[in-house]
Every structure is written in structure tokens, then in C-alpha cells.
Amino acid sequence: MSGKKLILHALGTSGGPVDTKTQGFLFQFDNNFFMIDGGTGLSAIAELFKKQSLKESKIDNISYLYSDFSGNNEEIIAVKSSISKFTSENLSIFELNESNFSSNFKGKNVIEKSMDLYSKIQKNFVTHPHFDHISELIINLPVLYGTGYANLKKTIYGSSICNQYIQEHVLNDKTWPNLVNETASSMYSPEIKFGEIHTNQQLEVIPGIDIIRMNLNHGECQIENKTCIVQSSCYILLDKRNKHLHLIFGDCEWDEVNFPLLIGKTHDLIKNSKYKLKTMLIECSSINDEKVTELYGHMNPNMLCKTLDEFAHILDKEEKVNLCISHIKQTITLEDPRQVILHQMKDTMKKKNLNVYFELSVLINGLSYQL
Ligand SMILES: [Zn+2]
Ligand SMILES: [Zn+2]
Known part of the structure; x- marks a missing residue:
């Protein structure tokens, strides 16, 4: 590989x-x-085994939603054109092929190969328990039972409250079967469990990569007549071999407590442990829109640029950070919101001089990137 x-x-x-x-x-x-x-x-894991030519001839699934019905303009927006629109030169696409990817997995067809890859994913970190972040993780779990594969393991990691919500409200034998089986009875019964990762805790995920979880705020909610903060997470990935640091965000908004702590932690890792911040993979759910003021605990380009401003204090201009935007919500409009956010981000970043620190890309479903 x-x-x-x-x-x-x-x-x-x-x-x-x-x-x-x-x-x-x-x-x-x-x-x-x-x-x-x-x-x-699993649905998207299976698609990783598609030949590159097949991937590129296909329209990306968000572009499809915004393709024009009205008339003669039947332009197919192939994946290739989405890549050039949304990916900065600083971010390399990793092209999967038979020799660097597919041949490494056992199986005679796509589902067998997908299952082989899936069985290697023994740790799944969750930023927060909202459905759009856990739905397929939960729906896929039954595949671990009765496949005839030996020693299947999966640990769902998250904050204690995140694990508690998934266990009590999803894997409760009411919403979905309680598939947690912490002690496998034979080598053919899977071991599925929760693992708690406290805020600021560092643990090794796989050889060479450590992870740290930091708390973030994701708006407010009402639980039993009390106003509560919706807790989310940012995972700091430390590539110890390359001394690279990557920040992978769950849904979030700027706040005056947790975000400064995250920036402080990142600064400490850069300054004292000599890591280089390579990637910020962060949400920008909504477009800037004068009519809409409520963000429900999410970012729009204005809020995200305010946040980037705070990060800029700890960065040097030597090597730009890949700013990878995800979690864009579909609007019922003619224009693709990814396009709108790309323009709005570029404008504001230029005004605030943030483009000396960050290189902007919007991530595309199903593609692989070398970080
Ligand atoms: Zn959420
Ligand atoms: Zn979400």
C-alpha cells in the first residue's frame, strides 16, 4: 500500500x-x-472498489441534485469537473486502483471485499450522536453477526454522554436491536462495545496514529425543561511518523470556552511537540444568508472565518493548512450550495487575509485524499 x-x-x-x-x-x-x-x-466502502474510469464518468451525487432540468442544457457534471471546481492544488486526490487498493482485500466480489475492509475497521470514533453521524454505523452493525468471519471486533468511541445516548436511545432493543456484545462467546461471535474517550485524552488508534478528543459546542437544546448545550467533539489526529497534525471536527459553533482550549492544545502540540498542522476538516453547514439568522449550532462562512482568524494567530505562513469543508446542507435552490459557500468563503478569506494561511477545498463524497 x-x-x-x-x-x-x-x-x-x-x-x-x-x-x-x-x-x-x-x-x-x-x-x-x-x-x-x-x-x-458500507454503502460507500463498496464504491471505493469502483474503477477510476467508472468513478470519473459519473456525476457526483450532490451535483446530480442541482443538475438542470429545464431545457437543452444537458451537460453532465462529471466527477472530474467537481474535482477541479472544489479541490485546491494543495490537496492531493489519492487515486485508488487495483494494485494500490483493491488487491489488498480478500474476496471474489464487491461485497466480500467490502466486508474484508469493514472487518479491519475496529475503531469508530463518534463526534456526537446525531443521526447524520451514526446512521449507517448502526445500520451496518448486524453484518458482524453470522457472517462466518472470525474475531470480528468493533469499538464505538465517544464522550460518555455520546455513548450513553446511543446505548439508551438507539441500541435499546426498541429503536434498534441492542447489538452490543462485549464478551464474544466464540471466535465467530463478534465483540461490539463502547469505549469512552475523555476530553483531552490521548490514545493510540492504530500503529503510528494517536487521537485526542476535545469538546465543542453544537448549539442548545431543551431536555426536561432545562436548556442544555449540545456537546460535540473535535478529534486531533497525530501522525507520529510524519509529525503531522490533522483536526477533524464534528458539528460545531464558535464558543468562548471550548474553542480557545482546542486552539491552545493545537498550539502546544505545534510549539512543544513540533507537529505541523496539515489539515482542518471542518463543517460549514449553511450559506451566509441575511434572511436566516439561526444556525442551530453550526457554522456559516462568516462564523467559520471568524474562527479561522483565531487559528491564524498560532500559524506561520510557511506552509498553508488544507482547509477541507464538509457537512454542507442542501438548500432548495437552483445553485449548488457548495458553490455558494466556496465563493463566500473565498471572498471573506481574501478580505481577512486568511488565504495566506489556508488553502480551501470542499470535500466530495466518495473521493480519497492524501492528507
Ligand atoms: Zn449535529
Ligand atoms: Zn451533522
């Missing part, structure tokens, strides 16, 4: 409400795998 750098398979990058590949990121380092969020899972 290529193996030199961390590879992100962007299985799902959408923020809904159209359920077309919501947030699920598969990471690969050498031949080891783990996931952050699970809005998308």
Missing part, C-alpha cells in the same frame, strides 16, 4: 437534510483503518 501518509476516504461529507452520504470519514494509514463518524459506511 502507498502508506507514506494518512489517507482520508471521504465516504460521506453531506450535512443533510437529503440523506445522501452524511458525515462518515474512513482513514487509512499503511494497511490499517479507523473511522470518525458513521453517517455513511
Whole structure:
């Protein structure tokens, strides 16, 4: 396997409400795998085995929603044109082929190969328990039972409250079977469990990669007549071999407590442990829109640029950070909101001089990137 750098398979990058590949990121380092969020899972893993030519001849599934019906303009917006529109030169697309990818998995057809890859994902970190971040993770779990595969393991990691909500409200034998089986009775029964990762806790995910979870705010909600903060997470990935640092965000808004702590932690890792911030994979759910003031705990280009401004203080201009936008919500408009957000971000970044620090891309469902 290529193996030199961390590879992100962007299985799902959408923020809904159209359920077309919501947030699920598969990471690969050498031949080891783990996931952050699970809005998308096996369905998109299967698509990784498609030949490149097949991928590129196809319209990307968000572009399809905004393709024009009205008349003679039957232009097919192929994946290739989405790549050139949404991907900065600084971010390399990792092209999967038979020799660098497919041949590494056992199986005679796509589902067998997909299952072989899936069985290697033994850790799935969840940023927060909203459906668009866990739906396919949960729906896929039954595949671990009764396949005849031996020693299947899956640990769902998250904050204690995140794990508690999934266990009590989803895997409760009411909404979905309680598939948690912490002690496998034989080598053919799977071991599915929860793992708690506290805020600021660092643990090794796979050889060469450590992870740290930091708290974030994701708006407010009412639970039993009390106003509560919706808790989300940012996962800091440390590539110890390359001394690269990647920030992978769950849904979030700027706040005056948790965000400064995250920036402080990142600064500490850059300054004292000599890591280089390579990637900020962050949400920008909504377009800037004068009519809409409520963001429901999410970012729009204005809020995101305010946040980037705070990060800029800890960065030097030597090497730009890849700013990867995900979780864009579909609007019922003629224009693709990814296009609108790209323009609005570019404008504001230029005004605030942020483009000396960040290189902007919008992630595309189903593509693989070398971070
Ligand atoms: Zn959310
Ligand atoms: Zn979300």
C-alpha cells in the first residue's frame, strides 16, 4: 500500500437534510483503518472498489441534485469537473486502483471485499450522536453477526454522554436491536462495545496514529425543561511518523470556552511537540444568508472565518493548512450550495487575509485524499 501518509476516504461529507452520504470519514494509514463518524459506511466502502474510469464518468451525487432540468442544457457534471471546481492544488486526490487498493482485500466480489475492509475497521470514533453521524454505523452493525468471519471486533468511541445516548436511545432493543456484545462467546461471535474517550485524552488508534478528543459546542437544546448545550467533539489526529497534525471536527459553533482550549492544545502540540498542522476538516453547514439568522449550532462562512482568524494567530505562513469543508446542507435552490459557500468563503478569506494561511477545498463524497 502507498502508506507514506494518512489517507482520508471521504465516504460521506453531506450535512443533510437529503440523506445522501452524511458525515462518515474512513482513514487509512499503511494497511490499517479507523473511522470518525458513521453517517455513511458500507454503502460507500463498496464504491471505493469502483474503477477510476467508472468513478470519473459519473456525476457526483450532490451535483446530480442541482443538475438542470429545464431545457437543452444537458451537460453532465462529471466527477472530474467537481474535482477541479472544489479541490485546491494543495490537496492531493489519492487515486485508488487495483494494485494500490483493491488487491489488498480478500474476496471474489464487491461485497466480500467490502466486508474484508469493514472487518479491519475496529475503531469508530463518534463526534456526537446525531443521526447524520451514526446512521449507517448502526445500520451496518448486524453484518458482524453470522457472517462466518472470525474475531470480528468493533469499538464505538465517544464522550460518555455520546455513548450513553446511543446505548439508551438507539441500541435499546426498541429503536434498534441492542447489538452490543462485549464478551464474544466464540471466535465467530463478534465483540461490539463502547469505549469512552475523555476530553483531552490521548490514545493510540492504530500503529503510528494517536487521537485526542476535545469538546465543542453544537448549539442548545431543551431536555426536561432545562436548556442544555449540545456537546460535540473535535478529534486531533497525530501522525507520529510524519509529525503531522490533522483536526477533524464534528458539528460545531464558535464558543468562548471550548474553542480557545482546542486552539491552545493545537498550539502546544505545534510549539512543544513540533507537529505541523496539515489539515482542518471542518463543517460549514449553511450559506451566509441575511434572511436566516439561526444556525442551530453550526457554522456559516462568516462564523467559520471568524474562527479561522483565531487559528491564524498560532500559524506561520510557511506552509498553508488544507482547509477541507464538509457537512454542507442542501438548500432548495437552483445553485449548488457548495458553490455558494466556496465563493463566500473565498471572498471573506481574501478580505481577512486568511488565504495566506489556508488553502480551501470542499470535500466530495466518495473521493480519497492524501492528507
Ligand atoms: Zn449535529
Ligand atoms: Zn451533522
